[in-house]
Amino acid sequence: MVITTSLYAALLALVAIFLGGAVGGLRGRKKIALGDGGDEEMIVANRRHMNFVENVPLALILLALIEINGAPAAWIHYMGAPLLVARVVHPFGLSTTTVANPARIFGAAVTALVMLAAAIALLWQVFGTR
Numbered sequence: 001m002v003i004t005t006s007l008y009a010a011l012l013a014l015v016a017i018f019l020g021g022a023v024g025g026l027r028g029r030k031k032i033a034l035g036d037g038g039d040e041e042m043i044v045a046n047r048r049h050m051n052f053v054e055n056v057p058l059a060l061i062l063l064a065l066i067e068i069n070g071a072p073a074a075w076i077h078y079m080g081a082p083l084l085v086a087r088v089v090h091p092f093g094l095s096t097t098t099v100a101n102p103a104r105i106f107g108a109a110v111t112a113l114v115m116l117a118a119a120i121a122l123l124w125q126v127f128g129t130r
Contacts, residue, residue: 004073005064008080012056015087019049040096048091055111059083062118069125079114079121086110 023045027033036042063083067076090107098104 002064002067004076004080005060005067008063008076008084009060011084012060012087015084016049016052016056019045019052019091023049043096044094048094051090051094052087055115056083056087059111059115059118062115062122066118066121066125069122071121071125075121079118082110083114086114 023042026042026045030037030039030042032039032042036046063076063080066079067073086107086109089103090111091103093101093104093107095101
């Protein structure tokens with residue numbers, strides 16, 4: 001069972017629902033049926049949600065595989081907790097005017113580091129058992 005990963009999957013699902021809801025609510029208020037309509041606020045809302053969707057599924061798959069392969073729950077917490085924090089912080093750093101926002105940099109860097117650590121742990125499990 002992947003109990004520990006399930007905790008982070010559930011919490012990250014709440015973040016995804018919030019981000020998706022923000023897009024839907026803005027879409028309704030601005031009467032933009034599809035895409036971003038060239039509206040900067042809609043562009044940012046879409047990217048906040050899309051960036052989450054582009055990164056989190058692979059990270060969760062890696063964590064689940066590591067857990068399935070017998071990693072201690074602590075390993076999953078060491079990667080899952082920073083991933084959760086990064087994905088909560090990251091959307092606040094996205095804008096159409098600033099690239100180097102600390103929240104954006106933190107969120108992107110921590111997400112990448114978690115996925116790197118998870119990939120290395122998974123490779124260690126795969127090749128360390130032979």
